[in-house]
Amino acid sequence: MAILVRPRLLAALAPTFLGCLLLQVTAGAGIPEKAFNLTWISTDFKTILEWQPKPTNYTYTVQISDRSRNWKNKCFSTTDTECDLTDEIVKDVTWAYEAKVLSVPRRNSVHGDGDQLVIHGEEPPFTNAPKFLPYRDTNLGQPVIQQFEQNGRKLNVVVKDSLTLVRKNGTFLTLRQVFGKDLGYIITYRKGSSTGKKTNITNTNEFSIDVEEGVSYCFFVQAMIFSRKTNQNSPGSSTVCTEQWKSFLGETLIIVGAVVLLATIFIILLSISLCKRRKNRAGQKGKNTPSRLA
Numbered sequence: 001m002a003i004l005v006r007p008r009l010l011a012a013l014a015p016t017f018l019g020c021l022l023l024q025v026t027a028g029a030g031i032p033e034k035a036f037n038l039t040w041i042s043t044d045f046k047t048i049l050e051w052q053p054k055p056t057n058y059t060y061t062v063q064i065s066d067r068s069r070n071w072k073n074k075c076f077s078t079t080d081t082e083c084d085l086t087d088e089i090v091k092d093v094t095w096a097y098e099a100k101v102l103s104v105p106r107r108n109s110v111h112g113d114g115d116q117l118v119i120h121g122e123e124p125p126f127t128n129a130p131k132f133l134p135y136r137d138t139n140l141g142q143p144v145i146q147q148f149e150q151n152g153r154k155l156n157v158v159v160k161d162s163l164t165l166v167r168k169n170g171t172f173l174t175l176r177q178v179f180g181k182d183l184g185y186i187i188t189y190r191k192g193s194s195t196g197k198k199t200n201i202t203n204t205n206e207f208s209i210d211v212e213e214g215v216s217y218c219f220f221v222q223a224m225i226f227s228r229k230t231n232q233n234s235p236g237s238s239t240v241c242t243e244q245w246k247s248f249l250g251e252t253l254i255i256v257g258a259v260v261l262l263a264t265i266f267i268i269l270l271s272i273s274l275c276k277r278r279k280n281r282a283g284q285k286g287k288n289t290p291s292r293l294a
Contacts, residue, residue, distance in 0.1 A: 032058035032103035035081075038129040042138040044164045044175070047089050049129055050082045051101050058106055063126075064088050064099040077104065090166045093134040093178065102126040140175070140223045140234030143185065148219075150211065150242040157207040159185050159221050159237075175223065176205070184224045186233065192216035192241055216243035 035051040042048070049062060062083040063071040075083035089097055103125045146160035161174035161183075168177075175183050184203045190196055192215070200209055203226070211217055218241040223234040 032105050032125055034103055034125045035060065035101040035127045038099075038101060038127055040129065040132045040137065042089075042132070042134065044141045044162055045086065045090055045093060045134055045138050045178075046165050047086045047132070047134065047138065048082050048084050049099055049101070051127070051129075052081060054081060055079055055103070059104050061102045061104050062099060063102065064097055066097075067092060067095055086165050089132065089134045090164075093138075093166060096131045096133040098131055099129040100126045101129070135179075136228060137231065139231065140225070142235045143221050143223045143237045145221060145237055145240060146205075148240065148242070150217065153210060153213050155189070155207070155209045155211045155217055155219075155242070157187060157209070157219070157221070159205045159207075159223075161205060162223075179225060182225055182227050184226055186222045186224055187219055188222075188236070189217050189219035192218050192243060216241055218242075 032055070033053060036053070038049065038051045040047065041050055051060075059077040059079055060081070060083075061076050061078070062074045062085070064074055064085055065071055066088070072088065074085060074088065083101075085097075085099065089095075102123065105124065141162050143162065144160045146158045148155065148157040150156075161176045163172050163174055164178055166173045166178050181203050184201055185205065185207070187200050187202075187207050187209070188197050189200075189209065189211075190198065191212075200207055201224075207221075218239055220236040220239045222236050224232050
């Protein structure tokens with residue numbers, strides 16, 4: 001028995017069927033699909049451009065523009081969906097870079113397989129990435145607390161500047177060397193037995209905070225860029241507590257003291273043993289020496 005299909009249902013399903021059919025025809029014809037979801041992933045200037053989808057029967061080539069507005073090919077004829085552009089963007093972190101991902105069809109010829117960046121005199125399909133200004137857009141990595149000390153009513157904390165992939169004269173620069181006074185740090189602290197938190201900000205790498213004497217404090221730090229309106233702060237560092245530090249120092253001193261004590265005992269016992277051996281040898285020599293007759 002024939003099944004009747006309503007005209008409205010056919011009209012509703014027609015675009016779906018046509019879309020699927022067009023996709024199959026496009027894939028079968030080897031026409032490359034444009035990249036989409038182009039996203040910059042960057043931390044402390046380590047910068048990668050990511051996109052979708054995974055290519056089939058075609059490859060990708062990434063192009064990035066420099067200050068002279070010239071397009072440079074990167075990750076040529078790749079089947080990956082990411083491209084490391086760090087070495088380009090660290091040349092000038094204050095420049096707004098443009099990039100695009102080209103979907104390049106494969107070609108077969110008597111000269112071998114290859115990919116072509118020009119099809120009948122025109123560029124292959126491509127998608128532009130959002131502009132990327134490293135100074136403004138790179139994420140800040142998690143900072144590290146270099147040292148701290150609670151001395152009476154003062155808590156002194158020193159933060160270590162992270163290294164970046166920006167170079168000058170062959171040397172990697174720190175965040176401070178790149179951002180200068182635009183780089184600051186936030187410390188969030190609380191009493192060890194409390195949940196109430198306080199914050200303090202500095203444009204250097206050091207904090208000196210008034211605290212209560214004899215009370216343990218826990219804290220973490222974040223890096224920040226003062227000039228940014230968004231993406232201003234880094235993730236927080238590991239949380240540390242002053243009592244943990246005292247405990248660590250105490251345990252360290254105990255271990256060191258025990259090692260020194262054992263070494264001293266060993267030296268004393270060794271010295272006694274050597275002295276006894278010398279005395280025994282001297283006694284044996286005296287016995288073996290014949291007495292002279294008067």
